[in-house]
Amino acid sequence: MIVTRTPREIWSMPLIMAMVSALGLTSALLGDDVWDCLSWLALAAPLAVIGWHLSHPPHH
């Protein structure tokens, strides 16, 4: 059966990724130490999402 996804379903993850990335890009500008760590974690999130989806192919 073909399921059509709602805009919310389509855009929620891209939006979260964009916001987390933006946080990562700015936090290391605002401070050192904790702010740097926050930046590393936030910018690593998109990479983790890619890794997860590459290692979990869909089942038919």
Added chain:
Amino acid sequence: MSIVPNGLRFWYVLHKWTSLICTLFLLLLCLTGLPLVFHEELAVMLGDLVEPPVRVEPKPVDLDRVIADALARRPADQVKFLMLDLDHPIWQVTMGAHVAAQANSAAFLYDPRSGEFIHHRPVNQGLMNVLLKLHVDLLAGLPGTLFLGAMGALFVLSVVSGVVVYGPFMRRLPFGTVRWDGSRRLTWLDLHNLLGIVTVAWAVTVGATGVINTLARPLLAIWQKTELAEMTHAWRSRPPLTSIASVDRAAHTARQAEPNLEIRIIAMPGTPFAGNHHFAFFMRGNTPLTERLLRPVLVDATTLELTASRDMPWYLRLLLVSQPLHFGDYGGMPLKILWAILDLITIAVLMSGLYLWWKKREDPLANEIEQAWSR
């Protein structure tokens, strides 16, 4: 989605053509940019840069003696700039055949804690220099830089239009689906969508800040013609200086004028950044953000009196803030590594995009894209 098919067609054509025009140049930028993320570490490895000694017997440093030492090493040249490194205790003294010469003839490194000479840094030579020039101007000077800026702007447009066409593709697929068991084209389409959509914010940021960086020279020229000319207006008809006062005492004036800031760059009289009768001290703050923002403080090179101290205009602040966001050099080694991985992912998005366009040309019947639009 409320986008009508005609509107979508516009975005798809925009995505296709902006991508096609800029992809080869973007690939070059991503490939040359990858080692440039680690340019400092590579420069140390290649022997162009050295780590300053960890423990130094601190003594008061006389900047005039640092300049005299540099001049003694290259008596035919003149000192243009003194620049204090942000991350290491290093004063870099940059020389030119003439103080107003654009090309650098030599760079000498000194320890700001002792004034001792550390290293002679090679200029305009080596593989890293070629990579940097390719990345900055395609070895074609300012026209090359502006051309790359235009390619960067097309890249930003391509990413934005790519986001718009992403939606309709995903109407029947869960987020992040990669179909490994279909055609190769389908797999690459899914990878293009996943890698692209997840790294959008980074790609737009690095792309847009890169475009702003290509405008550095025109923006600095505007500042020189307006603000710097205004600050030095009363000096404009005076004869050129035959001798200049002590830079060390001028630095004292600048520090007294801005006690909360630190000197980052000193432009010598005669350089386009200082005018003919002043020292220009570009002073920085102490937080990761304000250490990138510079405040010009002008000191008369004869009387050592303070001439002006004012904020940078908005367009130079924008330029200065866009530099770390393009280089990725503001959060230590982990941020540089993330920058490199995201750069590699961008290369994968560019290559897969090129592949998808090529395959579609070969086999118009297998046009997944058109299918994805039709409801």
